Amino acid sequence: MIVKVNNEEVRIFKGASVKHALLRYILRIKADVSNIEKLQVKDCKGHQIDQDAPLKEGDSITVKL
Amino acid sequence: MKRLLYLFVILSFIAAGCSQKKGNNYIRASYKTDIHIVSGNDIHGAIENMPMLAAAVDSLRAIDKSLLVLSAGDNRTGNPLNDLYTIPAFPMVALMNYIGFDASTFGNHEFDSDQPLLSKLVTLSNFPYICANVFPDAELGIQNIPYKFFDVKGVKVCVLGVVQLGIQGTPDSNPDHLKGIRFEGVEETINKYLYLRDQCDVFILLSHIGYEDDCAMAEKFPQFDLIVGGHTHTQIEGGELHNGVLITQNVNKLQRVTHTILTVENGKVTGKRAENIEIASSKNKNPFVAQIVEKFSDNPELKRVLAVATAPFSTYEELGLLMCDALKEMTHSEIGFTNMGGVRYDTHPKGDFTVDDVLRLDPFGNGVVIMELTPKEIEDMLIACFYADRNRFPYTSGIKCDVEYTANAKNEPEKVVKLTLTTDDGKPLDPNKKYKVAGNAYAVTVSDSPREDEGREFGSISSDLLIKFLTEKKQINYSGRRCLTEHIVK
Numbered sequence: 001m002i003v004k005v006n007n008e009e010v011r012i013f014k015g016a017s018v019k020h021a022l023l024r025y026i027l028r029i030k031a032d033v034s035n036i037e038k039l040q041v042k043d044c045k046g047h048q049i050d051q052d053a054p055l056k057e058g059d060s061i062t063v064k065l
Numbered sequence: 066m067k068r069l070l071y072l073f074v075i076l077s078f079i080a081a082g083c084s085q086k087k088g089n090n091y092i093r094a095s096y097k098t099d100i101h102i103v104s105g106n107d108i109h110g111a112i113e114n115m116p117m118l119a120a121a122v123d124s125l126r127a128i129d130k131s132l133l134v135l136s137a138g139d140n141r142t143g144n145p146l147n148d149l150y151t152i153p154a155f156p157m158v159a160l161m162n163y164i165g166f167d168a169s170t171f172g173n174h175e176f177d178s179d180q181p182l183l184s185k186l187v188t189l190s191n192f193p194y195i196c197a198n199v200f201p202d203a204e205l206g207i208q209n210i211p212y213k214f215f216d217v218k219g220v221k222v223c224v225l226g227v228v229q230l231g232i233q234g235t236p237d238s239n240p241d242h243l244k245g246i247r248f249e250g251v252e253e254t255i256n257k258y259l260y261l262r263d264q265c266d267v268f269i270l271l272s273h274i275g276y277e278d279d280c281a282m283a284e285k286f287p288q289f290d291l292i293v294g295g296h297t298h299t300q301i302e303g304g305e306l307h308n309g310v311l312i313t314q315n316v317n318k319l320q321r322v323t324h325t326i327l328t329v330e331n332g333k334v335t336g337k338r339a340e341n342i343e344i345a346s347s348k349n350k351n352p353f354v355a356q357i358v359e360k361f362s363d364n365p366e367l368k369r370v371l372a373v374a375t376a377p378f379s380t381y382e383e384l385g386l387l388m389c390d391a392l393k394e395m396t397h398s399e400i401g402f403t404n405m406g407g408v409r410y411d412t413h414p415k416g417d418f419t420v421d422d423v424l425r426l427d428p429f430g431n432g433v434v435i436m437e438l439t440p441k442e443i444e445d446m447l448i449a450c451f452y453a454d455r456n457r458f459p460y461t462s463g464i465k466c467d468v469e470y471t472a473n474a475k476n477e478p479e480k481v482v483k484l485t486l487t488t489d490d491g492k493p494l495d496p497n498k499k500y501k502v503a504g505n506a507y508a509v510t511v512s513d514s515p516r517e518d519e520g521r522e523f524g525s526i527s528s529d530l531l532i533k534f535l536t537e538k539k540q541i542n543y544s545g546r547r548c549l550t551e552h553i554v555k
Contacts, residue, residue: 001519013434013509015237015522020510027453027511043299047276050316052109052143053298054237054275 004060018061019051031065039063093221093266093332100217100267101129102325103342105136106295107172107317108157109143112358114319115160117344119351122164125324131217134165137295138172138228138273141186143318145424145528149366154178154186156361162191163354168213170226171196172273172295173236176243177524180205183242195226195271198254200247207246211254212261220329223265225258227251229274229296239524251278255286262288266332269293276301276314283310290327290334304339311337319344367421371535376544378413381405383543384426385460388505388527391534393462396435396503396523400463402447403527404454404508407431418535427528432506436520440486440494443502445514448481453511460548463500464488467550482554 001014005025012021018041026033036051043049044060055061103122108114125132140161141147141154150156161169171194178186184206187194197211212225228248231237235248251274262268270289272279275297283292287308294301294314304311304325313323321341328336378384385408393401409426438446447466450459456478458468467485470478486494494500504512505527509520535541 011519013436013506013520013522015432015434015524016506016510017432020506023507023510024513027513043276043297045276048300048316050298050300050318050320052107052317054296056231 001057003055006062016055018053021055095331097330098218100220100327100329102133103322104293104313105319105322106314107139107298108319109139109317110141110147110157111318112147112156112361114345115358116350116355117347118319119164119354120349121342123351133167135271135293136166136169137271137293138170139174142174142177146362146364149420150364151366158186158190166192168192168195168224170271170273171199171228173229173238176236176238179242183207195224196228197225197258198227198249198251202245205245221265222267223261224269224271226271227254227274259288266329267327267334279312280307283307283312313339369420370417371532372418372538372541374415374418375540375542377415378543381408381411383546384408386462386546386548387543389460389462391531392503395530395534398501398503400500400502402459402461402504404450404459405457406454407505423528423531427531431527433523433525433527434504434506434509434520435523436502437499437518438502438516439499440496442516444484446512449514450508450512451481458549465548469552469554472553
């Protein structure tokens with residue numbers, strides 16, 4: 001499935017959680033993954049969501065690195 | 066005179082308490098009162114936060130003993146102390162019983178319990194599972210109900226429950242655990258039960274369908290006063306009004322719960338407000354619940370012997386191969402793989418292999434992903450895994466890997482220059498075939514390589530599969546077994 005992280009498309013397995021999309025995105029942009037679990041993630045409406053939150057096709061999340 | 070006074074009191078009571086008659090012979094409350102509700106969602110086995118929740122509930126019950134306590138589902142999955150108890154997921158049920166939950170809906174993760182276990186957990190719960198779009202076959206003995214009326218200080222509160230369905234039309238969980246259970250669409254289900262609106266003062270949807278769908282349901286069904294939501298772990302500050310319907314939800318594991326106050330006047334909700342209560346960071350604990358949690362944390366199940374190692378494990382590779390075998394066999398795949406960093410110790414003595422040994426070996430609670438891949442895609446994925454895992458090549462089962470690297474100044478592997486994959490009996494992989502590959506979700510995620518099939522979540526965590534694998538095998542011997550040959554080339 002395809003989701004968006006910071007407006008960039010990320011292809012990821014069906015049933016992935018926020019942490020998986022985030023991990024793939026961060027590795028792709030070669031940013032630091034060591035503090036990944038502390039990152040604050042928001043959904044497309046600006047609500048905080050935790051990293052175990054499930055994702056579905058087309059979901060969009062943002063994270064401040 | 067006394068008799069007249071008595072009659073007056075009785076008539077006043079009737080007038081004040083329950084007067085206006087509406088449809089379906091139902092008598093609406095006609096006085097003004099506040100209904101207090103505490104709701105949590107996606108608790109995911111966080112038993113460690115139940116003493117703080119109990120303290121919060123105690124405080125609110127001191128204000129209003131008619132407090133309704135609701136869970137919007139996913140009570141289990143996420144904590145081995147809960148999920149691997151002698152009766153898996155029973156600690157959470159016991160704690161919810163003690164706190165006095167009035168109802169829960171099913172979340173998709175309730176179906177991480179297989180049918181007999183779910184039936185047992187529902188039976189052991191002192192509260193009902195309200196879920197109108199789930200229809201288990203009678204012989205499974207899973208006793209959910211579609212809705213329930215609660216009499217709260219004379220106000221009739223109706224709670225209707227629904228669970229999320231994925232694109233397959235079933236909740237996101239292990240498909241084997243859904244056999245014998247029929248599911249219906251959420252919207253279709255709600256439509257069927259809209260008549261309940263005329264039979265209550267307060268109409269609540271207890272939903273495990275996610276924030277976005279909660280908003281959509283609020284737009285379509287303004288008949289609800291409140292949607293207590295779950296599934297997407299969305300932190301709503303207090304509550305949000307959508308089309309006049311109040312929606313609440315919190316992030317997972319009882320970081321927070323929502324306290325909702327509905328003011329009911331003459332059979333109608335005239336006021337709605339909600340606030341979040343911090344739970345995980347609270348210092349207030351119910352001491353008795355804390356003791357129960359302590360008891361559950363000393364889990365004898367962790368000492369349970371799953372299998373006997375007839376020879377010691379002496380390398381990461383042997384233990385990695387064991388993990389890969391479990392991934393492969395328990396998912397009926399042809400190939401299993403795990404990143405080397407996912408193997409957390411390198412030796413294990415001859416003798417008992419316990420649940421605790423498994424949880425130390427594979428402590429991350431990683432899901433499992435199944436993919437259909439060509440040999441080229443498998444090669445690319447394994448190489449991508451090597452680079453993502455600090456230049457350590459992953460372990461595999463079902464295939465053997467012969468890999469050549471160039472070296473860095475410390476003579477450590479730097480770049481893969483050649484990778485040869487063969488079957489266990491030394492034959493090359495069929496280039497025209499797609500192989501069913503199972504990997505842990507972390508390894509699959511970090512292995513960012515081109516492939517047509519990104520895969521799908523299997524519905525179990527990798528340590529659960531290893532526990533099942535060892536239980537089936539009873540005896541294991543991985544001494545000297547190899548899946549990986551590495552060469553440094555000049």
